[in-house]
Amino acid sequence: MQERAIKTREAILLSAAEVIDELGFRGASIKKIIERAGVTPGAMYFHFPSKEALAHAVMLEQGEGLDLPAGEDGLQRLIDTTLYLAGELQTNAKLRAGVRLAIEQGEFGLQDDTPYQQWIQEFAVQLHAAYRKGELLPETNVDDLAWMLVSSYSGTQLLSHISVGRADLHKRVITLWHFLLPGIANPSVRKRLTFRR
Template identity: 50%
Template sequence: MARARQERAEITRHAILDGAAIAFDAKGFHGTSLTDVVGHAGVTKGALYFHFPSKEALARTLMDEQFQVSENVPAIEEPGLQTVIDLTHQMAFGLRTNVRIRAGIRLVIEFGSFTDPDPTPYNTWIDTCHGCLTPAQERGDVLPSLDVRDLATMLAGSFTGIQVTSHVRTGREDLHTRVIDLWNFLLPGIVPAHRIPDFDPAGSPECRTELGLPAPDSPRVTVG
């Protein structure tokens, strides 16, 4: 009986998060009321308050869910530059297919750009990229003259801008193409010329298979 109650509670919690994600994705944090959330979730306000004490607690939970995209990085034996490339495509895929990730990213931008800015989510992504780029530089895949912390910071900002622009212009339909563009333009400036063919701006074959992405139509970046 205790297990059944626990399972029902977990189902309710997921329903609340799904409902909150739909509401936040549509209206943002300030435009969403708890009445909107329970309406989308199909639960009572009492059930909502049992799991989440406030609208901000709901928002923080959804903001944290974006990091599920990178949860397997610590298990990768040799993370590197291709890991970061793949992460950008995995995040792009999540933004296109997962309302919770879309809501979480919208909330990150709202919380990080306006009143009471919170840099924590950005810093977490910068740390994740830095953790992959440092061994990449040690292996000679990133130019030794570069500060990989600065590079990681630039990548986090660039992806944020690209996904927002893609959302406004095409509803993110072209997001993977724009991410490929980012890497095609970036790789010649950060990778030794003879190493550039080792990296695929469209994501590794394993990444494309996992996400169900087609092989790229455009050629990979070349040098010379």
């Protein structure tokens, strides 16, 4: 794809994310998206044949462009990642819209758990590293834990969003970890974990 076409596609995706973040799938009209992106209808339909296809792309690409925390793989890096994502969910329109669409996808005829599976895989990488390093209790099923953590995190961010517009999301994610860690982490490891933004 030519550089200009790539930039046009990105502008459409970002504009769609902003409008969907504000208004949801139903309220986000193609006209509003095109106006915000500053493109023609032809450019829009060249890249995305329908509003549904555009919404699906926003949902699937929600994590692109994120700068996940660096560091040694393991439990601390996973905690840092979840707190980083809490911050991004307060400010990043693309991530927020992607998460919203993953919840609202029935409204545009989809049933696609790909975004959730992507985060499960991302979290599982850190959990497998933590297991190999002895940070997790020996009986921990890492793949089940990754699934449970993503589902719990998803519910936590959703309730925080509904309740206070995600204003307390960092605090809620830290609370999630405080309840989760005694059941999964080696006690000596728990003492050295930190919860900084």
